[in-house]
Amino acid sequence: MEMPMLDEKEYQIISEIWRQCGLAPKEWRLKHNLPLENLSFEERFRPMLNKYQELTEFEETNHIAILHHRLSIYGEPCENCRKPLRTPKANFCAACGKIPSKSSEN
Numbered sequence: 818m819e820m821p822m823l824d825e826k827e828y829q830i831i832s833e834i835w836r837q838c839g840l841a842p843k844e845w846r847l848k849h850n851l852p853l854e855n856l857s858f859e860e861r862f863r864p865m866l867n868k869y870q871e872l873t874e875f876e877e878t879n880h881i882a883i884l885h886h887r888l889s890i891y892g893e894p895c896e897n898c899r900k901p902l903r904t905p906k907a908n909f910c911a912a913c914g915k916i917p918s919k920s921s922e923n
């Protein structure tokens with residue numbers, strides 16, 4: 818099962834929520850219906866998981882995994898199979914072997 822990737826705009830939304838979750842002031846917890854006492858790790862980052870699900874319709878339980886699904890840390894989607902290239906500088910697609918046409922730069 819592959820997780821949907823976030824584009825830069827979505828990632829910005831998610832990372833802002835992530836930052837807020839890390840701070841988790843009282844107002845934030847009230848806004849997101851989180852417990853004020855003994856906030857567990859899962860509860861603390863639940864707003865982020867909720868937002869991710871809202872953006873991608875994919876249910877994820879690990880907020881760290883979400884942070885790793887930023888499109889720009891991988892390359893553009895492959896022209897052939899649409900899977901993201903492993904890195905922005907990948908010279909071929911790991912999934913189908915297609916060589917990106919712009920890799921002639923450098």
Ligand SMILES: [Zn+2]
Binds near residue numbers: 896
């Ligand atoms: Zn491909």
